[in-house]
Amino acid sequence: MDNLAEIRWHGRGGQGAKTAALLFGEAAMSLGQYIQAFPEYGPERMGAPVQSFNRISPEPITLHCGVTSPDIVVVLDPTLIATVDVFQGLNEGDSIIINTEKTSAAISEELNIKDKGINVYTVNASGISKEEIGRDIPNTPMLGALVKIYGKLDVEHVLVDMKSKLEKKFRHKPEVIEGNLKAIKRAYGEVKS
Amino acid sequence: MVDKNLTVAKTGNEAMAEAMRQINPDVVAAYPITPATEIAQIFAGFVADGLVHTEFVRVESEHSAMSAAVGAAAAGGRCMTATSSQGLMLMSEILPIASALRLPIVMPEVNRTIAGPINIHCDHSDTMFVRDSGWMQVYCEDAQEAYDSVLMGIKIAEKAMLPMMVSTDGFIISHCMARVDLIPDEDVTKYLGQYKPETWLLNPDKKITLGGLDLQDYYFEHKMVAIDAMYKSKAIIKECCEEFAGKFGRNYDFFESYEMDDAETAILAMGSVCGTAKVAVDNLRKDGKKVGLVRMRVFRPFPAEELAKTLSNLKTLAIMDRSDAMSAGEAPLAIETKAALYGRKKQPKTHNYVFGLGGRDIKVEEIEDVYKEMLDFTQPEKNFDRKVTYLGVRE
Numbered sequence: 001m002d003n004l005a006e007i008r009w010h011g012r013g014g015q016g017a018k019t020a021a022l023l024f025g026e027a028a029m030s031l032g033q034y035i036q037a038f039p040e041y042g043p044e045r046m047g048a049p050v051q052s053f054n055r056i057s058p059e060p061i062t063l064h065c066g067v068t069s070p071d072i073v074v075v076l077d078p079t080l081i082a083t084v085d086v087f088q089g090l091n092e093g094d095s096i097i098i099n100t101e102k103t104s105a106a107i108s109e110e111l112n113i114k115d116k117g118i119n120v121y122t123v124n125a126s127g128i129s130k131e132e133i134g135r136d137i138p139n140t141p142m143l144g145a146l147v148k149i150y151g152k153l154d155v156e157h158v159l160v161d162m163k164s165k166l167e168k169k170f171r172h173k174p175e176v177i178e179g180n181l182k183a184i185k186r187a188y189g190e191v192k193s
Numbered sequence: 194m195v196d197k198n199l200t201v202a203k204t205g206n207e208a209m210a211e212a213m214r215q216i217n218p219d220v221v222a223a224y225p226i227t228p229a230t231e232i233a234q235i236f237a238g239f240v241a242d243g244l245v246h247t248e249f250v251r252v253e254s255e256h257s258a259m260s261a262a263v264g265a266a267a268a269g270g271r272c273m274t275a276t277s278s279q280g281l282m283l284m285s286e287i288l289p290i291a292s293a294l295r296l297p298i299v300m301p302e303v304n305r306t307i308a309g310p311i312n313i314h315c316d317h318s319d320t321m322f323v324r325d326s327g328w329m330q331v332y333c334e335d336a337q338e339a340y341d342s343v344l345m346g347i348k349i350a351e352k353a354m355l356p357m358m359v360s361t362d363g364f365i366i367s368h369c370m371a372r373v374d375l376i377p378d379e380d381v382t383k384y385l386g387q388y389k390p391e392t393w394l395l396n397p398d399k400k401i402t403l404g405g406l407d408l409q410d411y412y413f414e415h416k417m418v419a420i421d422a423m424y425k426s427k428a429i430i431k432e433c434c435e436e437f438a439g440k441f442g443r444n445y446d447f448f449e450s451y452e453m454d455d456a457e458t459a460i461l462a463m464g465s466v467c468g469t470a471k472v473a474v475d476n477l478r479k480d481g482k483k484v485g486l487v488r489m490r491v492f493r494p495f496p497a498e499e500l501a502k503t504l505s506n507l508k509t510l511a512i513m514d515r516s517d518a519m520s521a522g523e524a525p526l527a528i529e530t531k532a533a534l535y536g537r538k539k540q541p542k543t544h545n546y547v548f549g550l551g552g553r554d555i556k557v558e559e560i561e562d563v564y565k566e567m568l569d570f571t572q573p574e575k576n577f578d579r580k581v582t583y584l585g586v587r588e
Contacts, residue, residue: 022370026202029372035202038369041313062468064335064365066554 005150006067007054010086011076014046016139020076021052023165024143028056030161031153036061049084056150074146075099076125076138081111092117097145097191099125099138104193121149123191125183132186133179144184145191155188203373205366208336209275209301209359210235211373212343214245215381219270219388222250222261226280227313228363229303233275255280259287259298266296267403269393271347273298277363278305278319285323288356292327293419294403297350297357297388301343304332304464304515305363306551314552315363317464317515320492321525327419329357329426330493332463334449336361336371341443342490344376347385349433353426354391355419362465364552376441384440427494447496449488450503452478456485458567459541461504461530462513463489466548466555473560484564489526497533504534507541509567513584515549523580542570548584559585 007024011017018039025037036055044050053067069089078100080086090096096118098107104120113120123145125138133140140162147158159181166177203211210232213221221240223233240249248265252258258274266272276284281302291298306316320330331346333339342359350357361367376384392399407415430447438444449467452474453459460470467488477484487503504510512531514524521528527545534540546563548555563584 022202025370029200029202030197034372036369036371037202038364041364041368061371062334062471063557064362064369064465064468065556068556 003059004055004057004061004063005072005152006070007056007072007074007146007150008067008070008089009052009054009074009076010080010084011050011052011139012046012080013044013048013050015076016137017050017052017076020074020139020143021054023140023162024146025054025056026165027147027158027161028054028153031157033058034061049080056152070094072097072146072149074142076142078102087113087118090118093119095119095121095149097121097123097142097149099123099142101127119193121145121191121193123187125187128183128186128190132183133176140180141183141187144187147184148188148191155185159184199375199377201373201375202370203336203340204231204368204370205333205336205339205361206231206303206368207235208340208373209343209361210239211375212340213273213301214239215376215378216271216273216344216347216385217245217382218247218273220248220250220262220265220272221274222252222258222265222272223274224252224255224258224276224280226255226277228305228367229275229277229280229301231367232301232303255283256287259284259291262298263287263291263294263296266291266298267294267394269390269395271351271388272296273300275301275303277303278307278313281319281323282307285326288323288326288328290404291356293416295354295419295422297347297354299343299346299350300356300358301339302358302360303363303367304360312551313363315365315465315515316550316552318517318550320358320360321516324493324525327355327423328493329353329355329423329430329491331357331359331491332489333359333361333366334465334468334488335366336369337373337443338445338490339366340373340375341437341441341445344381344385345433345437345445348436349426349430351388352429352433353422355422355426360464365465380440423494427496430491430494445490447489447491447499448503449490451486451488453485453487453503455483457483457508458510458564459485459487459504459507460511460513460560460563460567461487461489461526462515463492463526464515466513466515466560469555469557470560473557473564476557477561477564482564482568484568492526495529495533497529500530501533501537501540504530504541505537505539509570510541510543511546511563511567512543513546513548513563515547517547517550517581520578522578527581544570545581546584547581550586553585555585
């Protein structure tokens with residue numbers, strides 16, 4: 001299980017944390033990986049903090065317990081940092097990607113975590129989403145940022161896979177497909193440490 | 194790269210619904226209940242899209258769902274339904290009737306605890322509640338096995354003329370998307386063939402009565418037929434597993450033995466926890482500990498002989514139950530396993546753990562601790578009233 005990566009997504013109900021985990025899992029699977037994608041099920045309300053999870057591995061995954069020490073955490077909504085311990089279970093060498101306009105240095109300073117050895121990455125996914133999709137739906141750009149930080153999936157393949165998924169999902173809204181793909185690509189390029 | 198048509202990402206519920214699409218049953222009668230709802234919901238979509246020829250009966254309760262399935266199966270149809278928890282309990286009055294009438298209904302069941310307190314998450318209390326209802330019971334570890342077991346279930350049920358429930362762990366498997374390798378539609382159709390019941394209620398050439406009053410003079414004999422059928426179903430399951438492995442390359446049996454060849458200590462359990470336990474076994478094996486895992490799949494018919502044989506050479510055995518038997522001394526899997534071992538010359542020292550009630554998570558480390566306790570396990574039982582260790586419960 002040495003090649004196993006565990007990912008935790010933090011979002012608010014309605015932001016697409018579950019969808020992002022499913023899309024990321026499917027994209028990884030289409031590249032030959034074994035995957036798991038599952039949300040945390042509790043009371044489901046728009047705007048309430050929610051989590052979802054991925055496991056990705058080149059070998060079959062038999063773990064069926066919860067993810068408690070993720071390798072990568074993705075935060076769709078920066079306001080969650082004040083109310084949820086998004087760093088829970090992160091150890092030295094692990095990574096966190098935050099949707100924010102701020103730089104990673106500013107975030108590390110603000111949260112006083114500079115000496116923890118956690119790699120902090122930021123990307124303005126909401127800004128990208130507004131520009132490319134026309135609305136603040138940060139999940140697909142954050143997925144692009146995750147592909148970059150995870151580093152083991154070819155982004156061009158991911159885009160091809162994502163296009164076919166989005167074409168199915170948005171049969172009646174083709175205009176959002178191109179925007180989502182651009183947003184993924186931009187966040188992939190713009191995520192910074 | 195994988196074959197995108199056959200290697201798919203599906204949740205446990207989606208995988209079971211996909212199996213139902215390929216089975217294309219004559220009748221599906223279902224009522225929604227978390228976490229099994231999606232199975233019938235997705236299947237209803239297949240009906241609406243014309244992908245199956247099924248008569249979908251939207252009933253007003255699970256009692257009616259099972260009653261409709263019994264009626265349709267008695268009339269000679271290949272019938273299915275799906276449920277969970279309270280739904281299964283509402284069906285429970287009709288379940289033994291389905292088995293006594295020898296109707297091969299196959300039902301995906303998503304394990305969820307039973308109220309109260311009300312809770313939608315996984316344990317095995319629901320299916321254990323109906324373990325003596327005359328239904329075959331198969332507990333799956335993951336979505337792939339759930340898919341395969343539903344397909345195989347049709348074959349087994351029709352040969353054994355007994356109903357079968359195929360269960361997955363609620364949310365843990367039912368709502369977890371994972372890689373599933375599908376069998377092409379045409380191969381499934383060919384594999385299952387047409388359902389040809391021995392006789393059926395609406396057969397004008399051979400008129401029969403089903404469900405008649407059956408008092409002291411014959412009830413026992415007729416009940417005995419269903420009891421015998423359950424014993425005999427073991428051979429059918431064995432044969433169907435071998436056929437499935439030969440045709441589709443995936444091996445199933447009454448139970449799965451993992452690292453058992455030289456194991457001195459093992460865990461016996463059912464469901465998704467076994468996948469997590471495999472990681473614990475791998476970790477401990479790296480430290481040279483001779484540990485193994487036996488994952489029970491088929492709980493009814495209970496494979497007493499095979500299980501006892503596999504377990505008898507162990508020094509110690511932890512039996513992990515995801516349900517409780519309310520002061521029966523130990524929990525269902527432990528009670529039945531120990532009954533199977535009793536009287537054998539060689540048998541392991543055992544200890545029963547109850548874990549994960551109401552969806553309480555269980556980690557690799559906790560399972561490793563169970564192995565470590567069992568590796569040093571020497572003490573005989575002292576408290577014969579209360580022998581169970583309840584894992585992970587706060588005091």
